[in-house]
Amino acid sequence: MSDPTAPGGVVSADGLFAALRALERRCQAHAVGLPQREKPPEVWAGILFRVGQVALLADLEEIAEVLEFPRDITPVPATRPWVRGVANNRGTLLPIFDLRGLLFEAPTARNPKNRVLVVRDAEVPFGLLVSDVTGIRRFDAAAVRKDLPDMHAAICPLVTGSFSLGPEQYPVFSLRRMAQDARLSLAAA
Numbered sequence: 001m002s003d004p005t006a007p008g009g010v011v012s013a014d015g016l017f018a019a020l021r022a023l024e025r026r027c028q029a030h031a032v033g034l035p036q037r038e039k040p041p042e043v044w045a046g047i048l049f050r051v052g053q054v055a056l057l058a059d060l061e062e063i064a065e066v067l068e069f070p071r072d073i074t075p076v077p078a079t080r081p082w083v084r085g086v087a088n089n090r091g092t093l094l095p096i097f098d099l100r101g102l103l104f105e106a107p108t109a110r111n112p113k114n115r116v117l118v119v120r121d122a123e124v125p126f127g128l129l130v131s132d133v134t135g136i137r138r139f140d141a142a143a144v145r146k147d148l149p150d151m152h153a154a155i156c157p158l159v160t161g162s163f164s165l166g167p168e169q170y171p172v173f174s175l176r177r178m179a180q181d182a183r184l185s186l187a188a189a
Helices: 014-030 099-104 173-182 182-186
Strands: 044-052 054-059 061-069 083-089 092-098 115-119 127-130 132-140 158-167 168-173
Touching: 044 083, 044 099, 044 115, 083 127, 092 099, 092 158, 099 127, 099 168, 115 132, 115 173
Parallel strands: 054 168, 092 127
Antiparallel strands: 044 054, 044 132, 061 115, 083 092, 115 127, 158 168
């Protein structure tokens, strides 16, 4: 490489350009390729909740929100015992169904851990009372299992798969299927 400085220590434009080209050639000769970018796995996110002693997952996309069990709930006369009533949820009347009462014919005991899962995209919004909500869990979407753990017959038609977390296998409970389930239309006593 020639000296890019002109007489008197001043760098000429041509000399500087030639030095930069030489530097670029050396860098390219010693460059290491970038690592191949792998596509990250698709993530499935869900809410882990309990109905009595049964742990289930619900797709996060099927849940509009999770509420504390409302203090002020208005009973609806002449309905099944699993119809807890209606509550005002930000100006919208929200029917609340006891999921344990509906599926297992055993009412959910009221306690501070109770939560209401508000079902997203239902024709008529409604909430499902559950025993408690543990939190959000994330899984590799490809890890969904189609073989299901042993479970109560009332839940089977509402389960779409399962995920394993440690030694436990958690069924994925479909709130969309629940919204279309014929049992909900039998709310009147």
